[in-house]
Amino acid sequence: xxxxxxxxxxxxxxxxxxxxxxxxxxxxxxxxxxxxxxxxxxxxxxxxxxxxxxxxxxxxxxxxxxxxxxxxxxxxxxxxxxxxxxxxxxxxxxxxxxxxxxxxxxxxxxxxxxxxxxxxxxxxxxxxxxxxxxxxxxxxxxxxxxxxxxxxxxxxxxxxxxxxxxxxxxxxxxxxxxxxxxxxxxxxxxxxxxxxxxxxxxxxxxxxxxxxxxxxxxxxxxxxxxxxxxxxxxxxxxxxxx
Numbered sequence: 001x002x003x004x005x006x007x008x009x010x011x012x013x014x015x016x017x018x019x020x021x022x023x024x025x026x027x028x029x030x031x032x033x034x035x036x037x038x039x040x041x042x043x044x045x046x047x048x049x050x051x052x053x054x055x056x057x058x059x060x061x062x063x064x065x066x067x068x069x070x071x072x073x074x075x076x077x078x079x080x081x082x083x084x085x086x087x088x089x090x091x092x093x094x095x096x097x098x099x100x101x102x103x104x105x106x107x108x109x110x111x112x113x114x115x116x117x118x119x120x121x122x123x124x125x126x127x128x129x130x131x132x133x134x135x136x137x138x139x140x141x142x143x144x145x146x147x148x149x150x151x152x153x154x155x156x157x158x159x160x161x162x163x164x165x166x167x168x169x170x171x172x173x174x175x176x177x178x179x180x181x182x183x184x185x186x187x188x189x190x191x192x193x194x195x196x197x198x199x200x201x202x203x204x205x206x207x208x209x210x211x212x213x214x215x216x217x218x219x220x221x222x223x224x225x226x227x228x229x230x231x232x233x234x235x236x237x238x239x240x241x242x
Contacts, residue, residue, distance in 0.1 A: 022078050023101060023181065024078055025073050025076075025184055026073065026076055027065070027071075027072070028073055028103055029065050030063075030065060032061065032103060033059075033062040035074075035099070035100035035103075036061035036074070036103050036171070037054045039102065039172070039173065040057055040169060042171070043171040043172070043174075044169075047206075048146060051132075052132050053132050055131075056125070059117075059125050059128060061105070063116065063117055064107070064168075065105075067107075067112070067113055067116050069108050070105065071105075071196075072103060072105035072106055073188040073189060074102070074103040075101040075102040075103065075184065077100070101172065101176050102170070102171055102176065103169070103171055104169070104170040104188070104189050105167075106165050106166060106167045106193075106201070107165065107166055107168055108164075110166055110168075162199030162200055163196070163198045163199050163200070164200040164201070166202045166204075167189070167201055170185060172185075182215065186219055189201075190241060194241060200238055200239065201238070201241060202224070202236060202238050202239075203236070203239075204229075205236075206232060206233075206235075207226065207233040207235045208232075208233075213235065219239070220240075222237065222238060222239075223236075224236045224238040
């Protein structure tokens with residue numbers, strides 16, 4: 001895949017960062033939220049956040065890039081979709097912005113991000129969340145476990161020093177996987193971490209998700225510890241950023 005990248009210096013001031021024959025990497029924004037929710041559901045079926053539904057996830061991905069604690073990037077399709085042999089679903093005709101092929105999101109503080117959702121974004125967040133709780137009451141307990149998640153992770157990393165960020169999600173359009181999109185998104189995120197002087201990047205993976213663990217190990221992450229969340233064993237990986 002041919003690729004040309006602009007200098008990733010001062011990325012806070014640039015929207016277009018990297019492009020190739022059919023794709024541009026841009027900073028994640030609220031306009032990508034609906035596509036991010038769709039890709040999240042496609043990429044993580046059966047997980048807690050997916051079970052909250054597209055409305056809750058859309059609010060989450062609208063809030064994340066607007067939060068001081070959140071950042072990320074999206075891979076935008078520049079090509080003629082017919083050339084790529086793809087067609088848009090009927091409900092995605094004439095999108096208001098180029099099709100999102102994938103995205104990556106991170107936060108410098110999961111707790112601060114949750115706090116913002118529970119305060120500044122509560123008017124947007126609660127209606128779809130309560131509607132989902134009404135249909136699936138069992139999600140209430142899992143939501144409480146999610147709120148406690150930052151404390152589980154913080155306890156394990158108390159002995160580490162240096163600024164840390166957490167990779168929250170990296171998703172690629174199913175039909176476009178294994179074409180290097182995830183790797184380019186990771187490259188953009190790591191460049192942003194260096195710009196922000198972040199020294200460690202953490203990610204949590206379901207221990208049964210072997211493919212995700214191989215991806216992170218291939219990109220230099222190493223296993224930090226394991227813990228239980230939602231009754232399932234999770235593996236926490238960490239990358240030291242040079």
